[in-house]
Amino acid sequence: MDHFQYKHGVYHAEDMPLDTLATLVETPFYCYSAATLRHHAQVFMRGIAGLNHRVPPKICFAVKANPNPHVLHVLKEQGLGADVVSEGEIRLALAAGIAAQDIVFSGVGKKRQEMRFALQCGVFQFNVESAQELHVLHEEAQGLGVLAPIALRVNPNVDAVTHEKITTGRKDSKFGIDIEQAPEIYALAQTMPHIKVQGISVHIGSQLTQLEPFARAFARVRDFVQEMRAQGVPIDVVDLGGGLGIPYHPEHAALPEPDGYGAMICDAMQGLEAHYVFEPGRLIAGNAGVLVASVIYTKEAHDAQTDVTHRFMIIDAGMNDLMRPAMYGAHHELVPVSEAQHHAAHVSQHVVGPVCESSDVFLRHHPLPLLQEDDLVVIRSAGAYGASMSSTYNARLQIPEVLVDGTRMTIIRPRETYEEMLDKYQ
The missing domain is CATH 2.40.37.10 (Lyase, Ornithine Decarboxylase; Chain A, domain 1)
Known part of the structure; x- marks a missing residue:
């Protein structure tokens, strides 16, 4: 609506x-439309209400979708944080009044300067996408004398069934870490004194028009989290990304709604206790x-x-x-x-x-x-x-x-x- x-x-x-x-x-x-932004934020929040475990889910609007600070401020007033991929987006989110603890720093190519700025601000989480990035982040955190809270963005090798330019969860994607390689990188992270391992992240694509790819990806993440916890990896935060599509054409009226999306997640995660994070963008602002x-x-x-x-x-x-x-x-x-x-x-x-x-x-x-x-x-x-x-x-x-x-x-x-x-x- x-x-x-x-x-x-x-x-x-x-x-x-x-x-x-x-x-x-x-x-x-x-x-x-400010009213539409508010409405979409509220509908999404209601849709994922079933995932309110120890703490409410954290909804971080994907700033790349619409970075205008006035738009971000409207969403901040609805309780949304920010998913960012650059120092510029961090600065825009902060200018909109979004607290650093409500900012998730994603992106496959974070530069040292951007990492330092995010560490100084105290962002909630870095979604790390390679072993090299992890090493660099640890060096920067060590230099500042702080802990860098991280999640690994894993690639579950699931076809999102969307446009090839906005699919992100296959093995040939530039994004994320192959889920089969992730255990050794978690083990590496746990040896680093200035890294705080706290979560896992997944995002398989954008403008998805069916729930089945999400369900397959999330079920694989659920099983992986249980395996990692059994091995002593303290995964508390589960960031399920964004990607739910919107109707660009009247014929798209039957697309999945946030309540169906939330029900699918509850089913796929099978009661997995976690602090859930979401990164909707297009769904809120499109x-x-x-x-x-x-x-x-x-x-x-x-x-x-x-x-x-x-x-x-x-x-x-x-x-x-x-x-x-x-x-x-x-x-x-x-x-x-x-x-x-x-x-x-x-x-x-x-x-x-x-x-x-x-x-x-x-x-x-x-x-x-x-x-x-x-x-x-x-x-x-x-x-x-x-x-x-x-x-x-x-x-x-x-x-x-x-x-x-x-x-x-x-x-x-x-x-x-x-x-x-x-x-x-x-």
Whole structure:
């Protein structure tokens, strides 16, 4: 459920009409719904309530999905922490008011400086992904005279059945430690005086649309934890990562919900006592944001050989603003801001951006109403991996981000100016 819908003939974010917002901010821009962020956080918390053993589960939002500190602050107020993969993300989480003890530091390539900063801050846990990383972390902790709390991110060799670019749990993945090698690395860690072994971590992929891969991976982790505990390895924290998918298309309405996800975990873990940690990102923020754009031009090209007319809608948002369609072939639903246009006759069209790349395409052969210059459109499900993956390719300016809360709106990242762009090169 989200808080983007038609009201009084105009698409709204909560109680804010997007045509009014477009007049104030100018397109293109990202718009997030605070109510949707809160709702998704609460639904996820209820879904995993059955895993509340000695301590409640720790939910650490994957900052890479949406690193804006204002978004992070909304989630912090719901009790969420942060899953981070860089010093920059740690700093953004701290700026949002998230306590260091609610931050999990993941990532396959942590640099020494980043480790030192995280140790000085006192993060909850380092998810270690190689023996070399473990050695470096111990050296840095020793230099500071502190203990580094760690979990090993194990790779259970489970196919996540998702896009190849976002699957992370197979043997050929760059992420994690082969679960068969993990016992010797746990043994090594226990010999290091400045390492505190406390947990295990697993994350098999993103945008999973079925529960079965999770169940297989988690069952393997359960058995492994029991084996390690029997050998004296003090695994208390079980970090099950994230990855549950969201509906990007109306046909995806039957995707698993957090309550089913939670029930699956309870079944897979079979009562394994632990302090559970979760790292949802897309599930929380994906459908809590949209990208608002304007039509610049339309044009047609007729293919005489196939007798097909190709109609193009060129909008002012490009692949530099929303990379997912070009990078993953991802589908994002597009609707006009005007409800009357939404109900008009639809014809097959290509929706493209202004970037000088043939891959700058949002939709191909998609039925849409015939729109004109300056008509407004909304690209849905853009709250995760949208702004965070954006760039200034073609010397295009970083676009604004807006947070709507009821009838109030706040520009939480202003549009970059050309002066600011040029200043980067001074």
